[in-house]
Amino acid sequence: MLDAAKTAFYINLFKGLDPAALPGLISATRQRVLEPGEIFIREGENSPRLAYINEGMIRCYHVNEKGIETTVLLRWEQQIIASYDSILLQQPSRFTYHALEKTSILEIDYNLIQQLLANNPAFEQARYQFVLDMLAQSLERIESFVLQTPEERYLQLIADKPDLLQRVPDKHLATLLGITPVSLSRIRKRIITKHTR
Amino acid sequence: MLDAAKTAFYINLFKGLDPAALPGLISATRQRVLEPGEIFIREGENSPRLAYINEGMIRCYHVNEKGIETTVLLRWEQQIIASYDSILLQQPSRFTYHALEKTSILEIDYNLIQQLLANNPAFEQARYQFVLDMLAQSLERIESFVLQTPEERYLQLIADKPDLLQRVPDKHLATLLGITPVSLSRIRKRIITKHTR
DNA sequence: CCCGTTAATTATCTTTTGTTAACCGCCCCG
DNA sequence: CGGGGCGGTTAACAAAAGATAATTAACGGG
Numbered sequence: 001m002l003d004a005a006k007t008a009f010y011i012n013l014f015k016g017l018d019p020a021a022l023p024g025l026i027s028a029t030r031q032r033v034l035e036p037g038e039i040f041i042r043e044g045e046n047s048p049r050l051a052y053i054n055e056g057m058i059r060c061y062h063v064n065e066k067g068i069e070t071t072v073l074l075r076w077e078q079q080i081i082a083s084y085d086s087i088l089l090q091q092p093s094r095f096t097y098h099a100l101e102k103t104s105i106l107e108i109d110y111n112l113i114q115q116l117l118a119n120n121p122a123f124e125q126a127r128y129q130f131v132l133d134m135l136a137q138s139l140e141r142i143e144s145f146v147l148q149t150p151e152e153r154y155l156q157l158i159a160d161k162p163d164l165l166q167r168v169p170d171k172h173l174a175t176l177l178g179i180t181p182v183s184l185s186r187i188r189k190r191i192i193t194k195h196t197r
Numbered sequence: 198m199l200d201a202a203k204t205a206f207y208i209n210l211f212k213g214l215d216p217a218a219l220p221g222l223i224s225a226t227r228q229r230v231l232e233p234g235e236i237f238i239r240e241g242e243n244s245p246r247l248a249y250i251n252e253g254m255i256r257c258y259h260v261n262e263k264g265i266e267t268t269v270l271l272r273w274e275q276q277i278i279a280s281y282d283s284i285l286l287q288q289p290s291r292f293t294y295h296a297l298e299k300t301s302i303l304e305i306d307y308n309l310i311q312q313l314l315a316n317n318p319a320f321e322q323a324r325y326q327f328v329l330d331m332l333a334q335s336l337e338r339i340e341s342f343v344l345q346t347p348e349e350r351y352l353q354l355i356a357d358k359p360d361l362l363q364r365v366p367d368k369h370l371a372t373l374l375g376i377t378p379v380s381l382s383r384i385r386k387r388i389i390t391k392h393t394r
Numbered sequence: 395c396c397c398g399t400t401a402a403t404t405a406t407c408t409t410t411t412g413t414t415a416a417c418c419g420c421c422c423c424g
Numbered sequence: 425c426g427g428g429g430c431g432g433t434t435a436a437c438a439a440a441a442g443a444t445a446a447t448t449a450a451c452g453g454g
Contacts, residue, residue, distance in 0.1 A: 142339060
């Protein structure tokens, strides 16, 4: 049952994957459930772990010298989460990643997956495509900061993923958008009065 | 002389490249010089061209319905430039890319390079690494929008690439930072008075 | 050498956001 | 059932940014 989920995951992720690689991957993949608030990667850790989110949501946030928390990234079901400090920059994470809800993940060591799938064409392809997708998403977010107002960014965010409103406190959405919770509250008010007028 | 430059470029870019692939690549690569203001990719084009900038600078900008120009990206010597709409999203470019200075580039069709280098392990590796770098850069820029004030972003930008001040009009830097030229002018003034006080 | 163009600064006013703190509602836990 | 804590809203004020326009500075071409 559990291994079936992992098998489906890998088959799906790497179409054309050499079946011989499967057992190694599966035994290296841990299924875990994070309780709300439980930490996936802590600031300062150098943890090249990669996780596929089956269900739930993980928030990546930064704490500055004054103790102010800023949400940098939100990831949810069917997405992959990892510390980009560790994996891209080989440095300790400047952020903490924790579950906002009860979150079920498939977890694997990034270096291990690289080893196991070295020279596997299906993997090369999938890995490349995956990073391309991440890049496209990132560029889109950069665009939103350059081209849109905070209000527009907010409307776009809830249009793209409406259940964020139910699942994530507004204060996290605010800092994700680059504004303060107070400001987001005012924006919400402005939107309502615009709509009902 | 010209082919030597191209050879050096490819050898450098794809360490371990199969030499047999070189002639095809070289003949597919065009060396071009863009005059200041000359357009590399025009809004609406679906042009999967990729260029390596030998010398000079290319600006990617967006024009909204009111005719307001916003700089989305600046790329300079030793960097690669392409329309991400065309290459990542297979759609016509929403942006125009043009040279700010006399700019010398090596230009090649993205699909062609993919064909020529299919199944070339050195290429897979280089391509992956390249996209990873782009992703790291993008994430860093997102961070700057979420974690920094416009003033901090400006100081960071000129610290990272000081000659932008001489090479790029402030108004382009302003919109790149997500603010208006007037606002950047005020920020510059604030910085000076802080410093001389 | 002056004119025209463009960029940058400055001024004025409006709007938005940040900051801080008060307040309210809600939920949980003792 | 009564605090406490937390999230969201609101208020009040300060700071910053946007919009618009006028002014100044820089520069190249006739």
